[in-house]
Amino acid sequence: MGRWPSPALLAIFVTIALAMNSIIPAAAHTGLKVGFYRHSCPQVEAIVYNSMAQSTKADDTVAPGILRMAFHDCFVRGCDASVLLEGPNTERRARTNTGLHGFDAIDAAKRAVENACPGVVSAADVLQFAARDAVVLAGGYGWHVPAGRRDGTVSIMEEALNLPAPSMTVSQLIDVFGRKGLSPSQMVVLSGAHTIGKAPCVTFDDRVQTTPVDPTLAPSFATFLKGQCPYAAIQSTSVDMDSTAHTFDSQYFKDIIAGRGLLTSDQSLLYDSRTSGGVYANNGAAFYRNFAKAMVKMSQIEVLTGLDGEIRRQFDQVNSH
Ligand code: HEM
Structure with missing residues (x-):
């Protein structure tokens, strides 16, 4: 873990950061659950928070970049990390997404999570944890993120053209x-x-x-x-x-x-x-x-759970089987 504090200490940091200003979501009916990784990767939220704290400290455009990315993920094929996938005709290539940025911060967070708990936490959940942390780190309230999303394997450029436009009535x-x-x-x-x-x-x-x-x-x-x-x-x-x-x-x-x-x-x-x-x-x-x-409501749009999708190893690539 290099210069990082121990996972236990990180868990305490993130618990305090969240408890200071947080809300408990109403029960979800989507198969998602607060504390989904309690047994399989208990330190995940602390790891993402710490990674986001480092990324936002190094570059103050990261927080807005990630918050917008979470929105663009959820509005196209649901919150399934389809917005993260690299490739010639993926959502990332759509005109509406050319301004998206902060991918390095998600890469860093996902890598840190993979180091601690390989193959357990979806990129879609990492993105939702990171969006919450972006808001906290910029001065807003946190929330408990219901987790258990699985990652999509499909990302289609044209679908991102349906995102809301600034000229809309x-x-x-x-x-x-x-x-x-x-x-x-x-x-x-x-x-x-x-x-x-x-x-x-x-x-x-x-x-x-x-x-x-x-x-x-x-x-x-x-x-x-x-x-x-x-x-x-x-x-x-x-x-x-x-x-x-x-x-x-x-x-x-x-x-x-x-x-x-x-x-x-x-x-x-x-x-x-x-x-x-x-x-x-x-x-x-x-x-x-x-x-x-x-x-919390937006983060539950059309999610993949259970055996649908996959747990992506790399934040921007579908797993090769
Ligand atoms: C209501 C419909 C919305 C429209 C039409 C809209 C449109 C836009 C546009 C045109 C930009 C400028 C970014 C660019 O073109 O590069 C922007 C920025 C941004 N949007 Fe929205 N947006 C909407 C809703 C949302 C929602 C729901 C969120 C998140 C919950 C969000 C988060 C952001 C953030 C954080 C930025 C700043 C991004 C940055 O600094 O890189 N927006 N939005």
């Missing part, structure tokens, strides 16, 4: 999330993931490069965004998702209320009666808890 967003079993209020709270990270100018420039600019933008924010995204650099520049984009907090919702939501899909949540209540309801401490609960 609220009705379209409600529809896409509804098809995954998530309610409009869960969609609103999960959009709060945009409290960390960055978005490229090309994902929102249609709001500011027109005359007049998108009227839902606060004028000062429109001016700020134009300054951030000069036309010549529009392909290569990214802007913070909210005004405290390194910290997991409820600022995203405060910004939306102030007309400073970055994407059309963010700002329009305020102007639809089905979602505006959620924007106000999450504009404070309730957000942390609501987000944790919604993540």
